[in-house]
């Protein structure tokens with residue numbers, strides 16, 4: 001049986017090379033290039049760091065440093081939906097910790113991880129600015145306020161469950 005993860009990585013890298021070629025020797029373009037790779041591939045495969053560095057005329061450590069610095073740049077594939085549980089003070093005081101625990105249980109992943117079916121990536125965030133609705137969970141761009149155990153269950157209930 002073929003190694004599926006390897007096949008995926010190879011496809012991603014070919015796609016990365018195509019994108020990177022457009023920016024040859026344009027050192028200034030590291031961030032826009034990284035964003036473009038992420039937009040088109042879904043993340044920045046770690047194997048692409050030397051390719052990016054060589055094409056832009058930078059050291060791999062410089063490329064890695066920039067990618068690691070920006071939280072919005074991802075080096076792992078992400079799920080179709082991103083779930084963000086608020087860890088701000090208001091949400092924490094109103095049970096955010098329990099909500100996070102329940103979300104982890106429902107998804108079966110820890111923070112920063114993606115479910116094996118690539119459906120959800122779980123993250124935590126600082127205050128998202130709607131403290132009045134605490135505790136909050138954001139799924140993609142939609143805020144789900146006043147969360148409680150029942151709402152967590154409803155949020156992740158799969159069809160047929």
Ligand code: FES
Nearest residue numbers: 086088091127131
């Ligand atoms: S603390 Fe969660 S929205 Fe402000």
